[in-house]
Amino acid sequence: MGEIKALKRRYEPWKDLVADIEDLDVLCEMAGEEKDESQGGEIEKTLGDLSARYEKQNVYELMGGEVDKNGCYLTIHAGAGGTEACDWSHMLYRMYLRWAERKSFSIEEEDSQEAEGGIKTATVKIEGDYAYGYLKGESGVHRLVRISPFDANSRRHTSFSSVYVFPMLDDSIQVDIKMEDVRVDTFRAGGKGGQHQNKTDSAVRFTHLPTGIVVACRSERSQTLNRATCMNMLKAQLYEYYQREKEKDNEKFAQEKKDISWGNQIRSYVFQPYTMVKDYRTKTEMGNIQAVMDGDIDPFIEEYLRFAWKNSQK
Numbered sequence: 001m002g003e004i005k006a007l008k009r010r011y012e013p014w015k016d017l018v019a020d021i022e023d024l025d026v027l028c029e030m031a032g033e034e035k036d037e038s039q040g041g042e043i044e045k046t047l048g049d050l051s052a053r054y055e056k057q058n059v060y061e062l063m064g065g066e067v068d069k070n071g072c073y074l075t076i077h078a079g080a081g082g083t084e085a086c087d088w089s090h091m092l093y094r095m096y097l098r099w100a101e102r103k104s105f106s107i108e109e110e111d112s113q114e115a116e117g118g119i120k121t122a123t124v125k126i127e128g129d130y131a132y133g134y135l136k137g138e139s140g141v142h143r144l145v146r147i148s149p150f151d152a153n154s155r156r157h158t159s160f161s162s163v164y165v166f167p168m169l170d171d172s173i174q175v176d177i178k179m180e181d182v183r184v185d186t187f188r189a190g191g192k193g194g195q196h197q198n199k200t201d202s203a204v205r206f207t208h209l210p211t212g213i214v215v216a217c218r219s220e221r222s223q224t225l226n227r228a229t230c231m232n233m234l235k236a237q238l239y240e241y242y243q244r245e246k247e248k249d250n251e252k253f254a255q256e257k258k259d260i261s262w263g264n265q266i267r268s269y270v271f272q273p274y275t276m277v278k279d280y281r282t283k284t285e286m287g288n289i290q291a292v293m294d295g296d297i298d299p300f301i302e303e304y305l306r307f308a309w310k311n312s313q314k
Contacts, residue, residue, distance in 0.1 A: 006069060009129060013057050021050060060130065062305040067167035068133030073110065073233055075123040079141070079160035083117035088144045088159040090118030091293060096138075098295025100126050103134075110229055111216045117150065123216075123233070125168070132167040137304035138297075139165045140266035147272045156272060160265065166236045175235040175242075182234070183207040184227075189218035206230045213237050267300070269293075282307045 024046050031039040063069070076092055078085040100107050105128030112122040126135070141162050148157040169175065186201040203218035204226040215233040217226040267279045275289040282303040286292055 006129065010060060013053075017050065017053055017057065020046075020053075024050065059302050059305060062309045063130050063133030065133065065136075067169065067173065067239070068136070069130050070132045070170065071105075071125065071127035071168040072132035072135055072165050073123055073125055073168065073236060074135060074138070075121065075164045075166075076119070077121045077162045077164075078115070078119065079162065081157075081159050083115075083150050084148060084157050084159045085161060086115040086118035086120055087150070088118070088142075089120070089122070089161040091144070092142055092161055092163065093119060093122050093124070095293050095295055095297065096126075096135075097124070098293075099297050100128070100131075100295075102295050103128055103131075105131055108219070110219050110233065112218075127168070132165065133305075134301050135165045136167075137301060137308065138163050143265040143268045145268065145270045145272070166233075166240045168232070169236050169239055173239065175238050177208075177231070177234065177238065181209050183209060186223060202226060204230050206234050208234060208238065211238065211241055213241065279304065 024043065027039065027046075028043055030036075031043065074096055076089050076096075078089040081088075097107060105126050108125045108127075110123045110125050113120040141160055144159045144161075146157065147154050151157065183206070185205040185207070187203050187205070188201055189203040202221055202223045203216065204223060205214065205216040207214050213234065215230050215237060217229040217233070220226045220229065266281055267277065269289060269292070270276045270278075271289060276285055276287055277289055277292045277300075278285045279300050282300070284300050284303045286296075286299060288296075
């Protein structure tokens with residue numbers, strides 16, 4: 001039933017769009033026969049609306065991967081730079097939360113390590129149709145250039161944070177994990193959560209020894225629930241890891257892997273001496289940096305999806 005509902009959500013907007021195009025075609029034909037130029041303004045406006053709806057709907061056709069329709073986990077890590085980088089990670093975290101709210105996606109924080117000025121690392125679960133498909137291109141290094149609010153001399157600083165997006169997996173995708181390959185650590189969560197969370201070893205960290213993948217969860221009061229969440233995140237990351245292993249000999253994948261390495265940022269956010277956000281892969285630019293930081297990142301997401309689709313056809 002869930003799959004049927006998803007297919008209806010995918011199909012019905014196209015059906016409505018086709019019907020509205022046919023109605024516009026009839027209106028154009030009638031206006032032509034009657035030589036009624038007064039209909040020109042309405043026809044032009046309707047055509048613009050239909051074109052916008054087409055572009056929005058066509059984005060879904062660019063997300064045909066096995067797990068693109070699923071929700072996702074999004075992790076942000078502060079780079080070198082102390083307070084500056086932690087503040088930048090918090091700004092990115094807020095940007096993605098605002099974007100998810102615009103999409104009416106559900107959001108749940110799974111893990112967070114606060115630091116002076118912001119966050120050192122944070123993982124959030126985002127659930128909604130095609131959440132992973134939309135956000136998969138956000139993985140990589142994000143660079144900030146601004147006059148530092150933490151610098152008494154008001155000098156310009158550059159900060160880096162990395163973003164990693166991996167899919168939530170449903171029951172149709174199996175990932176085998178041997179528990180003897182997993183080291184399990186428990187610890188006190190600290191911070192928010194009340195007396196029980198702070199005085200018991202409720203937080204859980206899994207380390208997958210063969211791959212070195214580490215996941216942690218401290219959002220629940222119960223260690224059992226945190227263990228279950230850790231297992232889901234580990235499965236999701238291992239799925240991504242094995243997918244990359246299958247494609248490691250593919251030259252195109254090797255280039256993509258290079259693009260998301262720590263020294264190769266995918267996007268720059270410049271606050272001073274001018275304002276601009278630029279994606280280095282697609283060359284997409286936006287001057288309204290405040291809108292971007294408030295979650296208006298669809299132009300970058302959609303252009304990357306077109307960019308990735310074109311490259312996949314080569």
